[in-house]
Amino acid sequence: MAMAIDNVFEIDFSCYSTSTTTITTADDDPACTWNDWGSPVVDWGSLSSERDEFQDLIESMMDDGTGFKLSQVDNEMSNSVSVSVSVSSDTMVADDETNGEDFKGLRLVHLLMAAAEALTGATKSLELARVILVRLKELVSPSDGTNMERLAAYFTEALQGLLEGSGGGHSKHLIANGTHHHRDKHHQSDMLAAFQLLQDMSPYVKFGHFTANQAILEAVTHDRRIHIVDYDIMEGIQWASLMQALVSRKEGPPTPHLRITALSRGNNSWRSIGSIQETGRWLVAFAASIGQPFSFHQCKLDSDETFRPSAVKLVRGEALVINCMLHSPHYSHRAPGSVASFLSGAKTLNPRLVTLVEEEVGPIGDGEFMGRFIDSLHHYSAMFDSLEAGFPMQGRARALVERVILGPRITGSLNQIYRTRKEYESGPWWEWLNSVGYKAVNMSFGNHCQAKLLLGLFNDGYRVEELANNRLVLGWNSRRLLSASIWTSPQDSGL
């Protein structure tokens, strides 16, 4: 069965990257040395002989020749996967060096796609996937090479995880944040360092936090008591700047009381820097240091992470805000069912404001794995590039962030895509909020202004778009990455 990846032909990852400083020449290119499929790892003999055609296909994908074209392979074998790929001449750049680089990058992409297809396509072949992944692992490493190569390394890891998981039917047991991987839990110090670096090198974290906070400030201008229910408080840094803004606000009752209820889960996500209790302590201390009246509560989610609105203690006269940070890079993936239970349950609490920050997903076709896989490639490619563009010489720093934060995120993304592709509609959460009855709240001029200023502190490649009256989207070059939207419950008349 032929798989048409026609729409993929236009993949041009170079559009996300600024000029890179690494240089690969044909001489260095290990591709030149790829010529043996007879490596011990792969025993082609054990595979069906009809695979010869496909073997050629794979080989030619690795081929170092220029302007390669793979002819469509029609294979009657039920187990085979045929890939029809061609590369337009536009992607070949005149310059030899970048030519080699782009070329290699494209090759990696094709391999990744082939592996993904083998893993999940209509004609699955785990064997084939394994083989391709092995080859990929020989080609790329997470710690050196170009952006594309490192990115491919993480995607390879992620696919490997899927492969191992799906082999034994373990997919259900994969933890939502994809930490099932063999790589050890990162040291807290690594986490802290990487988190710090992520914040300093990119606006991803701050964009979500500040946009949400500004909307909250505007919504509670005249309130004395504010209650925020935070879906995923992580280390709590979002609330530092909100508290600062509250103690220094000029309009309305001065220094309103802030109460935060953090949802906690049974299994402490390995990705968080501390436990919820620690976060609470940090927040309490910080609030005390700036004179912000503050109290902190926890609310446990059920074991399946379903949210029960009744578990939240409400106080009369307080302005209720629901804060839902889903996809800033250092956040864990949360099961869609849990998120849905939270957002729909929250509606019954009649919140004054709902802030939602999530990944902005590109066109995903019919929602099948391949489409989302490719979109994911684009997404993280843009992120890697954005870091490099800002800090081209700081490869080590970026490598740390990639290793500790982005890599696991990629794994988590793929896991989520893989596991939910059939069970769940994969549209964005803001669409879902719309459909269940939340009302949009206008994103103010000041908020938009703040976002633009923030991005300006980093790099010109970042941009913010107002895609709806209640939604700002952060993007890198032509790729949209993070969406921040604000809502209110339909019955609310407070605002």
Added chain:
Amino acid sequence: MFQPKKPSTMNSHDRPMCVQGDSGLVLTTDPKPRLRWTVELHERFVDAVTQLGGPDKATPKTIMRVMGVKGLTLYHLKSHLQKFRLGKQPHKELNDQTIKDDLQRNAASSSGMMARSMNEMQMEVQRRLHEQLEVQRHLQLRIEAQGKYMQSMLEKACQTLAGENMAAGGYKGMGNQGIPDIGTMKDLGPLNFPPFQDLNIYGGDQLDLQHNMDRPLLDDFISINDNSCLGKKRPSPYSGSGKSPLIWSDELRLQDLGTAPSCLGPQDDPFKTDQIQLATPNTELDSISEIYDAKPVLSGDGIGEKKFEESPKLERPSPRRAPLQAERMSPMINSGSMSQGRHSSFG
């Protein structure tokens, strides 16, 4: 409140010549002779109105009769009375009315309208500019707040775990795990510290290496630390220096990231190859430290510069990064001016 003289139109300089008629009325000589409401005339007017029981009761006809001024027509009185009535209301409306009258009167009223709408536009622009400045100011404060929080978080994480480790008697172990020598760090110079270079560096000496100045801001967190995280004072795990672990200098702050493992007592081999280990200084190190070098780059729009006058100027390294974070990270930064500014901005 009621101004006998209207703002712009009754300015004698703008007006053509006035002649005084027999009745004592002052009329202008322009094509459309208009009555000039002198102070005297107006006082008589007010008297008459008062006699008649106030502006609401009085009518132009009755006023005319009472005033008994020759040459005063109903038309004059009508408009004057109207203004008088409005004069009893808030200022703003009067002005609007006045402006409207002016506009109606002016032959070149179109330019008046233009002036007005341009004025509005100007005001709108002003308003937006002002808002933008506010946003800038707030942004700065908010970024700082996140920085403070980050810092306090790092310290507390370190404290807590240092305490735990000590309790577990793991301290000695930590010392043994100290690696890439202090000598390495010395090579880089005191201020040139990439944050994560020290991930695997333990031991007490590192404090001495780095020390430069105390961070006054820390005092805030010190007292908090005493009360919350620690409960009781714990002996410093860094016996090498005489300083309390609570007092980190700027340069040390990011070293926390490096000392954190010492606090945490990593379970597994800290020398895992996939951790960043910088055994020898190389260009990479210097370039990493450059993340936090702020090279002043003038902001494109003048607004940015002006606003940050009172605090460190909006500096952007090339490539850019957040200026306030740069200040916060001053361990990495060689420029003294940065630290200078940082202190003020935290006030």
